[in-house]
Amino acid sequence: MRLDVVSIFPEYLAPLRLSLIGRAVEKGRIDLGVHDLRDWTHDRHRTVDDTPYGGGAGMVMKPEPWAEALTALLAEPAAAGTDATGAEPAAPAERPVLIVPSPAGTPFTQAAAAELAGREHLVFACGRYEGIDQRVVDWARDRAEVRLYSIGDYVLNGGEVAALVMTEAIARLIPGIIGNPESLTEESHEDGLLEYPVYTKPADWRGHPVPEILLSGNHAAIARWRRDERLRRTAAVRPDLLAGLDPDTLDALDWAVL
Numbered sequence: 001m002r003l004d005v006v007s008i009f010p011e012y013l014a015p016l017r018l019s020l021i022g023r024a025v026e027k028g029r030i031d032l033g034v035h036d037l038r039d040w041t042h043d044r045h046r047t048v049d050d051t052p053y054g055g056g057a058g059m060v061m062k063p064e065p066w067a068e069a070l071t072a073l074l075a076e077p078a079a080a081g082t083d084a085t086g087a088e089p090a091a092p093a094e095r096p097v098l099i100v101p102s103p104a105g106t107p108f109t110q111a112a113a114a115e116l117a118g119r120e121h122l123v124f125a126c127g128r129y130e131g132i133d134q135r136v137v138d139w140a141r142d143r144a145e146v147r148l149y150s151i152g153d154y155v156l157n158g159g160e161v162a163a164l165v166m167t168e169a170i171a172r173l174i175p176g177i178i179g180n181p182e183s184l185t186e187e188s189h190e191d192g193l194l195e196y197p198v199y200t201k202p203a204d205w206r207g208h209p210v211p212e213i214l215l216s217g218n219h220a221a222i223a224r225w226r227r228d229e230r231l232r233r234t235a236a237v238r239p240d241l242l243a244g245l246d247p248d249t250l251d252a253l254d255w256a257v258l
């Protein structure tokens, strides 16, 4: 996957070089570019913002640097294998996805992360101030599949932290990036339920025993207990998730818990 991030604070994206994504970048599974928007300005002050039309508080990001940045980053890569020797015609390139982190976007979900993990090229446009001139988003629709995503109902100062959140959720779902892919299947949000509680040694810790069933060796009973815990937890803290479940995915034992 090719991953580009544009920001006026490229240092904010340093964590992309660490841990899981960092290793994927080192191994060449992710081709990462972190870019300073000011590199596409031409004035002495490297200006990226201006006052809003219509008045109001704060500043708005100017369209020109964004258009130059996105023109450069969304450009089709030079087609390989179409030289004068008449070799293989290159497969048509998939449209890049331009992700604009925004509190006014649609909710970013595990399903969105899973879908994006299968795409060839993601570009994150991290805005600051009151946002990016709307015409940039409209203009970019000819060049990319544009998506505005919010990571939750609260306000951040800019899109950088949201881009870190989204890239982590996406990158860990790219095939071959996580050592043990089984760890992906029983997680919170994979199937609309929260995960079950986990325990490790010692079996009794400061007077708190591990639930006995987990020491029983009865794998079917353990699986049922874990499912019951997932249902109870989800009902207790995220009734909105339960309401969104397909009732056909619940069996009689599930209904007995709920």
Ligand code: 6GU
Pocket (backbone or CB within 6 Å): 100, 101, 102, 103, 105, 149, 150, 151, 152, 153, 154, 155, 156, 157, 158, 159, 162
């Ligand atoms: Cl994606 N960006 C910003 N700036 N604020 C947010 C957000 C995103 N999601 C929630 N708040």
